Amino acid sequence: MNKKILVISDAAPFDGQRIRESLDMALIFAAIDQEVSWLFTGASVLALTKGTTPSSLGIKDFFKQLKTLEIYDVDNLFVCEHALLEYELSTEQLSVDARILSFELQKSLINEHDHVVTL
Amino acid sequence: MNKKILVISDAAPFDGQRIRESLDMALIFAAIDQEVSWLFTGASVLALTKGTTPSSLGIKDFFKQLKTLEIYDVDNLFVCEHALLEYELSTEQLSVDARILSFELQKSLINEHDHVVTL
Amino acid sequence: MSQLIISLHCGPDAHDSLQCMNRFVQAALKQNHTIKCIFLYQDAVLHANQHIQLSSDELQVSSIWEQLSSQGIALKLCVTAAEKRGINTQDTGVFTVAGLAEFAMEVCKVDKWVQFR
Amino acid sequence: MSQLIISLHCGPDAHDSLQCMNRFVQAALKQNHTIKCIFLYQDAVLHANQHIQLSSDELQVSSIWEQLSSQGIALKLCVTAAEKRGINTQDTGVFTVAGLAEFAMEVCKVDKWVQFR
Amino acid sequence: MSITVHIFSKPLRYYSNNFNLALIGERDKILLQQDACYDQARFAATFNKNLYMLETCSIARGISPANLVTLIDDLSWVDLLVASDKSITW
Amino acid sequence: MSITVHIFSKPLRYYSNNFNLALIGERDKILLQQDACYDQARFAATFNKNLYMLETCSIARGISPANLVTLIDDLSWVDLLVASDKSITW
Numbered sequence: 260m261n262k263k264i265l266v267i268s269d270a271a272p273f274d275g276q277r278i279r280e281s282l283d284m285a286l287i288f289a290a291i292d293q294e295v296s297w298l299f300t301g302a303s304v305l306a307l308t309k310g311t312t313p314s315s316l317g318i319k320d321f322f323k324q325l326k327t328l329e330i331y332d333v334d335n336l337f338v339c340e341h342a343l344l345e346y347e348l349s350t351e352q353l354s355v356d357a358r359i360l361s362f363e364l365q366k367s368l369i370n371e372h373d374h375v376v377t378l
Numbered sequence: 379m380n381k382k383i384l385v386i387s388d389a390a391p392f393d394g395q396r397i398r399e400s401l402d403m404a405l406i407f408a409a410i411d412q413e414v415s416w417l418f419t420g421a422s423v424l425a426l427t428k429g430t431t432p433s434s435l436g437i438k439d440f441f442k443q444l445k446t447l448e449i450y451d452v453d454n455l456f457v458c459e460h461a462l463l464e465y466e467l468s469t470e471q472l473s474v475d476a477r478i479l480s481f482e483l484q485k486s487l488i489n490e491h492d493h494v495v496t497l
Numbered sequence: 498m499s500q501l502i503i504s505l506h507c508g509p510d511a512h513d514s515l516q517c518m519n520r521f522v523q524a525a526l527k528q529n530h531t532i533k534c535i536f537l538y539q540d541a542v543l544h545a546n547q548h549i550q551l552s553s554d555e556l557q558v559s560s561i562w563e564q565l566s567s568q569g570i571a572l573k574l575c576v577t578a579a580e581k582r583g584i585n586t587q588d589t590g591v592f593t594v595a596g597l598a599e600f601a602m603e604v605c606k607v608d609k610w611v612q613f614r
Numbered sequence: 615m616s617q618l619i620i621s622l623h624c625g626p627d628a629h630d631s632l633q634c635m636n637r638f639v640q641a642a643l644k645q646n647h648t649i650k651c652i653f654l655y656q657d658a659v660l661h662a663n664q665h666i667q668l669s670s671d672e673l674q675v676s677s678i679w680e681q682l683s684s685q686g687i688a689l690k691l692c693v694t695a696a697e698k699r700g701i702n703t704q705d706t707g708v709f710t711v712a713g714l715a716e717f718a719m720e721v722c723k724v725d726k727w728v729q730f731r
Numbered sequence: 732m733s734i735t736v737h738i739f740s741k742p743l744r745y746y747s748n749n750f751n752l753a754l755i756g757e758r759d760k761i762l763l764q765q766d767a768c769y770d771q772a773r774f775a776a777t778f779n780k781n782l783y784m785l786e787t788c789s790i791a792r793g794i795s796p797a798n799l800v801t802l803i804d805d806l807s808w809v810d811l812l813v814a815s816d817k818s819i820t821w
Numbered sequence: 822m823s824i825t826v827h828i829f830s831k832p833l834r835y836y837s838n839n840f841n842l843a844l845i846g847e848r849d850k851i852l853l854q855q856d857a858c859y860d861q862a863r864f865a866a867t868f869n870k871n872l873y874m875l876e877t878c879s880i881a882r883g884i885s886p887a888n889l890v891t892l893i894d895d896l897s898w899v900d901l902l903v904a905s906d907k908s909i910t911w
Contacts, residue, residue: 261605262604262605264604267749267819269748269749271831271832271835271856271859272856272859272882273629273630273855273856274628274831274856275624275625275627275628276539276578276581276627276629277539280538280539280578283577283597284597284601287597287598287600287601288601288604290598290601291598291601291602291605293601293605300748300749301748301749301834302748302831302832302834302835302856302859305832305856305859305882308859308882308883309883310882310883310884311881311882311883312880312881312883313630313881315877315880315881316629316630316633316877316878316881317629317633317673318629318630318633318673318881319629319671319672319673339749341751342748342749345748345834346832346859346860347862361753362751362752362753362754363753365753365754366753366754366755366756369735369754369756369819370732370733370735370756372817373816373817374604374610374817375735375817375818375819376504376610376612377612377614377819377820377821378506378539380722381721381722383721386839386909388838388839390741390742390745390766390769391766391769391792392512392513392765392766393511393741393766394507394508394510394511395510395512395656395695395698396656399655399656399695402694402714403714403718406714406715406717406718407718407721409715409718410715410718410719410722412718412722419838419839420744420838420839421741421742421744421745421766421769421838424742424766424769424792427769427792427793428793429792429793429794430791430792430793431790431791431793432513432791434787434790434791435512435513435516435787435788435791436512436516436556437512437513437516437555437556438512438554438555438556458839460841461838461839464744464838465742465769465770466772480843481841481842481843481844482843484843484844485843485844485845485846488825488844488846488909489822489823489825489846491907492906492907493721493727493907494825494907494908494909495621495727495729496729496731496909496910496911497623497656499813501813508625508657508699509698509699509700510656510657510698510699513765513766514740514765517740517764517765517785517788520787520805521805521808521809523805524805524806524808524809525809527806527809528806528809528810528813530809530813539627540625540627540657543660543699543700544700545700546663546699546700546701546702547700547702548697548700548701548702548703549697549698549699549700550697550698550700551697551698580665580666580667580668581626581627581666581667581668582625582626582627582660582663582666583626583660583661583662583663583664583665583666583667584663584665585663585664585665586665608813609812609813609817609818610817610818611812611818611820612738612818612820613820614740614820616903618902618903630855630856631830631855634830634854634855634875634878637877637895638895638898638899640895641895641896641898641899642899644896644899645896645899645900645903647899647903725903726902726903726907726908727907727908728902728908728910729828729908729910730910731830731910744837744838745838747834747837748834748835
């Protein structure tokens with residue numbers, strides 16, 4: 260049975276391992292051939308900005324994996340329009356191709372999926 | 379050396395053990411004869427409302443200890459005025475005697491203490 | 498009757514969340530639904546720490562898990578989340594060490610996935 | 615020169631906070647200040663879990679603590695917070711099990727208390 | 732349109748960053764559990780229908796249901812989730 | 822009046838519940854570390870003086886300091902705290 264899974268992130272980039280755990284969750288569903296979408300909302304949109312170099316803090320750079328998600332068939336990336344405004348970000352400042360969604364469109368996104376997980 | 383310690387709580391009543399850990403911190407400084415004040419701000423003011431019976435959830439009722447703080451010489455309890463407004467609470471609804479402080483007065487409170495810990 | 502899967506995301510200090518999850522599971526069993534498994538992810542893997550010591554008037558966290566296990570519910574924990582947090586994966590008591598892939602495959606087979614955070 | 619005391623409040627999954635604290639400690643030592651102790655409270659007691667396993671390209675959390683310990687800094691953890699979270703207080707590696715009272719008495723003797731959450 | 736149960740366990744203010752009324756569909760349900768019960772007034776002012784609160788959680792907090800808030804027991808809680816298409820634990 | 826260093830490690834919105842500009846004394850300092858650096862613009866709009874940001878934290882996030890924000894290295898960070906009376910890690 261093919262399922263449509265939506266992962267929603269809202270944590271700041273270095274808030275524990277939360278973005279990392281969202282990434283693992285998205286990748287694992289893709290690996291078992293499910294349709295995965297990932298919505299970045301709140302401070303999690305900051306994880307998509309260019310120029311992040313966690314290695315300078317001695318921390319593993321898992322952010323670079325975000326740029327290669329397409330290879331793993333996680334090609335539905337979405338960002339919350341409101342969150343971009345909150346942090347004054349334009350799509351040019353993001354390191355990935357992601358669709359910008361209003362809350363109204365996020366409602367439709369939720370509607371289309373079988374399971375939604377917030378991490 | 380006598381120190382003045384201010385404990386600031388902001389967690390919701392059943393958010394992990396955070397109120398409990400604030401309580402332990404306040405009590406321990408009182409036990410070693412330091413002057414302790416405790417400021418409840420944000421959702422932590424809800425921990426002071428009457429009628430909480432955690433035992434009906436199988437959880438230890440440490441909230442009742444809040445009412446006996448005076449015995450342990452933690453007699454400086456403060457609540458954030460803004461937080462009371464946020465949750466539409468009046469002092470009659472609180473289970474303890476606490477002074478209501480505006481943010482301006484909280485600034486003075488911080489000013490008077492040697493160490494401030496947020497839990 | 499529905500097939501349900503539960504994921505828990507909070508550590509053993511969150512007594513209220515644990516009790517809330519437990520009440521849901523007990524009510525679901527009473528209604529003859531099936532609980533495919535309870536999966537511990539993020540800080541919830543810390544429930545597999547085998548030395549939880551609480552005074553007798555506290556919620557006895559480990560006996561809740563023992564009861565759930567004795568009711569035949571599969572209790573699994575995410576190995577990666579556990580290793581990152583220093584859990585001894587050789588000594589996890591009633592919990593079975595599992596990969597995220599195993600959990601994900603079970604999610605695909607159930608009707609509802611309910612998260613407790 | 616000042617006497618400083620540090621309390622850490624976040625678990626071993628918070629690599630950024632740990633590194634931030636470590637940088638502060640190293641800079642303080644360089645400036646010849648004294649670090650009275652680093653006290654683990656709340657979720658930070660989980661750093662004493664003795665089985666943290668991370669791949670080689672990850673921040674090696676335990677080597678940071680070993681280095682701090684070898685620099686002569688007292689590393690203490692709150693026994694109550696540890697017992698609630700299932701830490702084996704008989705096996706805490708470089709960390710010394712302490713009561714909250716011991717920490718509070720040290721706080722009274724220092725110039726500055728800096729929290730890392 | 733599918734039916735989603737939106738689950739809250741903390742006061743509404745905790746979600747101000749990532750949550751908005753526009754996310755709730757016409758037939759969606761809102762479920763208040765744990766510490767979200769304390770903030771039922773604000774939830775009721777924001778979502779004026781399909782608002783449910785767990786009886787056990789609210790009793791333990793000394794809270795009686797406000798207008799527009801339907802109190803449910805544990806069995807009805809399971810029914811609510813099983814009868815919907817999915818849930819989101821915010 | 823004593824001098825307090827107010828330490829933030831997350832975007833300002835995380836503190837909306839318990840924090841207010843009125844808590845900051847005339848001579849107090851604001852220190853942005855970790856993920857608070859991402860939100861320097863909003864911090865700078867709220868606190869227009871005595872605003873410091875850790876260089877190492879901001880570089881790792883690809884952030885250059887905005888107007889009104891003073892970048893400090895680790896040694897100056899220690900100096901800032903030692904020269905003040907106390908700190909609050911919000």
